[in-house]
Amino acid sequence: MLAKLCKKAFPRSLWAYHCNAGACNGCDIEILNVLTPYYDIERFGMKLVASPRHADVMLISGAVTRPTFPLVKKAYEAIPEPKLVFGIGSCAAGGGCWFDCYNVTGGADKAVPVNYIIPGCPPRPEAIIYGVALALGLVEKKASPVELKQVEFPVDMYLKNKAYEERDVIYQVLNR
Amino acid sequence: MLTIEEVKTRLKNKYQSAVKKFEQPYGTRLYADIDKSKVREISNEIIGMGGRYLVSVGYDNIARDKTLGLIHAFSLDRDDIFVCLRTAAPVDNPTFDSITPDIPNAGWSEREYMDLLGMKFSGHPKPKRLILADDWPEGVYPLRKEVPWNLMPPPAENVAYQLDEAPEGCTTIPVGPFHPTLHEPAHFAVYVDGETIKGCDYRGFMVHRGLEKLCQTQLTYNEIPFVAERICGICGSVHATSYSQAVEMAAGFRISRRAEFIRTIMLEIERVHSHLLWLGVAGHLIGFDTIFMQAWRVREAIMWFGEKLTGNRKTYGMIVVGGVRRDISPELKDELLGILKTIEKELVTIHKAIVGDSSIHRRTKGVGRITTDETRLWSLVGPVARARGVDIDTRRDHPYAAYDEMRFDVPVVDSCDVWGTVVVRILETFEAIKIIRQALDTMPAGPTMTEFAEDIKPYQHAITAVEAPRGEVVHYLISGEENRPERWRVRAPTYPNLQGVPAMLLGDQFADLPIIIGSIDPCFSCTDRVVKVDIRSGRISNLTGGELETISRAKKLAGR
Incomplete structure (x- = not known):
């Protein structure tokens, strides 16, 4: 659904604005890496731009820290509609290993609405290209969603085991 | 001596x-x-x-x-x-x-x-706030034990940066926090008179994630190397090695020799990829995108090797307390030697192209000047200091891991400008390749992991230094109870180097600002790392040019 919309909304070249909201540099280097000759994202017409006002897409890396929080919001507002937001890396996905530290707000979705998340620490350049291509409907989705159900802990099983254990204790006492 | x-x-x-x-x-x-x-x-x-x-x-x-x-x-x-x-x-x-x-x-x-x-x-x-934001309440000190690691005082909206007054007759140009030439958030207020930079104030510490506090309160010794790697995505192994050595030193315990050799190889692999990365970024900053593309293309081979060896392109997770996680097999050794050969050949070409290009000379020579004495005064480290004639290198001065057996040169030039840092970094890459070859040749057999015989005694102090691609990383560790450090302090190389940037900027053209800041290979995530605290609005700053001048002059008069 969103992929179809994206195809309509972004029929031509996609310009991306990269916003580092307190990342460790790992994801940022991989984002720059997709520009280099091996990965060469410009063959899809995508490129990085310096100003959010030129961009269609915002790539956020890093667990949004307190000082960058209002700035990320401002950068998001500066991007003209229609726009897409990608969270790149585990930190942007949910705050990473410091999700609840005193200086971290915990993930890009706390600051701005995030449309797609590319996980990894850091994600490979291929993963970034695949994620963006998937969003634009350039490739087919390879994985189907898996539904996880909450399973209740089998209480009877626990009681049964306990009964067996207790029975063993009784036998031990009797045999003594 | x-x-x-x-x-x-x-x-x-x-x-x-x-x-x-x-x-x-x-x-x-x-x-x-x-x-x-x-x-x-x-x-x-x-x-x-x-x-x-x-x-x-x-x-x-x-x-x-x-x-x-x-x-x-x-x-x-x-x-x-x-x-x-x-x-x-x-x-x-x-x-x-x-x-x-x-x-x-x-x-x-x-x-x-x-x-x-x-x-x-x-x-x-200059007793101003550095790390905490203006809206952080007075009297709450996050590094004290009584304050929990996840305390979050409510933020205040629209607090302005508390920057220094611009010098007389100067205009302030804000650079950052999000700026195309800075790949990480940091704010520079640059005071210019016409095109000439007269001073600079810095408000950074925006990547402070509170990691020292997290590790001192929540994690255990064995978990911290992985968090330490995430201080910086480029020189992760350096922090993990430094931390692991500090714990081993506090415990009074030696790891196996083979593990030390593998650590040495990992550190040098990281240096090769980091210097190639910097070369590309520096080319990009002065508008020479061919170097950016070529350097990163050459670098890609070593990234792939890193993935083969450790399972990840970066953030290797290779170095743990007590040794390393994986061994280097004979097949991987042969492959690494092949990759080094290609990289060396291509780097020679890039080196020739850079040395022979007059536009690079004109953009970098005489830019970001700071004298050798000032460099010593500011305690600058790494290639930044070595490009200014200060002959320091932790690998040689305080040998750790297997560096005591390695033979290598420490390139030092005294051009005192950005051009010197370019030369030093290229020469260092050749030295790194040399070290990896020596280490692969002379690596002894043995286990990669050593078990700790007993618990680490609390309140032992340990300090270790490791030469990162950007300079010297210092970790100070005080062991504690409950299987975690009582205090762990990280000092990344950008921490001292960034303090010297206002001195380098003084008197230069505004257009040279990106390459001067870029020449220290800034890594704000390392600098802001851990300890920091809050943020949002910032206050901070470095010494301005005027104060710096006063101090430097006072020093000179004092005859130091």
Whole structure:
């Protein structure tokens, strides 16, 4: 659904604005890496731009820290509609290993609405290209969603085991 | 050459009862407990012996004896000695003498503890907030034990940066926090007169994630190497190695020789990829995108090898306390040698292209000038210092891992400008390739992991330094109870180097700002790392050009 919309909304070249909201540099280097000759994202017409006002897409890396929080919001507002937001890396996905530290707000979705998340620490350049291509409907989705159900802990099983254990204790006492 | 005994005798003779106790748990580390009124004098004495200021460590000791502890660490590079001056002040009046008037590089460390631990420093030239934001409530010091790691005071909206006044007749140009030439958030207020930079104020610490606090309260010794790698996505192994060595030193324990060799290889692999990365970024900053593309293309081979060896392109997770996680098999060794051959060949081509390009010469020569004396005064480290004629390299001066067996040169040039850093980094890449080859050839057989025989005793101090691609990383560790460090302080190379940037910018053209800042290979995530605290609006700053000039002149007059 969103992929179809994206195809309509972004029929031509996609310009991306990269916003580092307190990342460790790992994801940022991989984002720059997709520009280099091996990965060469410009063959899809995508490129990085310096100003959010030129961009269609915002790539956020890093667990949004307190000082960058209002700035990320401002950068998001500066991007003209229609726009897409990608969270790149585990930190942007949910705050990473410091999700609840005193200086971290915990993930890009706390600051701005995030449309797609590319996980990894850091994600490979291929993963970034695949994620963006998937969003634009350039490739087919390879994985189907898996539904996880909450399973209740089998209480009877626990009681049964306990009964067996207790029975063993009784036998031990009797045999003594 | 001084020996550790001579250092002790000199301090003891000169300061007598002010030096209370010496501790020397490890051959080259000297810990001296000193009286707090003599901090400044003894620090100057160590500098006079040829010492170089590294870092200050503040820690919370309230639970044990109601004091706040402060440690100033120095390195005597010629003599392979680390000297740590430990002192303490009662928590109800935690006032120390500031050493910043003599050692300007201590400015940030001291301001950090004003924010984080509530210490006070008398005589500090700029006692402003550095790390904590303006909207952070007064009296809440995040590094004290009583404050939980996840305390989040409500933020205030629209707090402006508290920057210095612009000098007379100057215009302020804001650069950042999000700026195309800075790949990480940081704010520079640049004061220009026409096109000429007259001063600079810095508000950074926006990547502060509170990681030191997290590790001291939530994680255990074995988990921290993985968090340490995430201090910086480029030089992760450096932090993991440094931390692991500190824990091993605190435990008084040696890992197997093979693990030390593999650590050496990982560190040098990282240096190769980081220097190629910097070369590309520097080319990009001066508008020479061909170098950016070519350097990163060459670099890609070593990234793929890293993935084959460790399972990830970066953030390897290779180095753990007690050794390394994976072994280098003979097949991988052959492959690495092949990759190094290709990289060396292509790097020679890139080197020739850079040396022969007149536009690069014109953009970098004479730009970002800072004299050798000023470099020493500011305690700059790494390629930035080596490009200014300061011959320091932790790998040679304080050998760790397997570097004592390696033979390599330390390239030093004295052009004192950005061009020098380009040359030093390219030559260092060749040296790194040389070291990897030696290490692969002479690597002994043995296990990769060594088990700890017993628990780590609490309250052991350990300081280690590792030469990262950007300079020297210093980790200070105080072991603690509950299987986690009591205090762990990280000093990344950008921390001292960034303090020297205003001096480099002074008098240059505004258009050269990106490459001058880029020439220190800034890594704000390392700098802001851990300890930091809040944020949002910032206040901070470096010394302005004027203050810097005053200090430098005072120094020169004082004959240092």
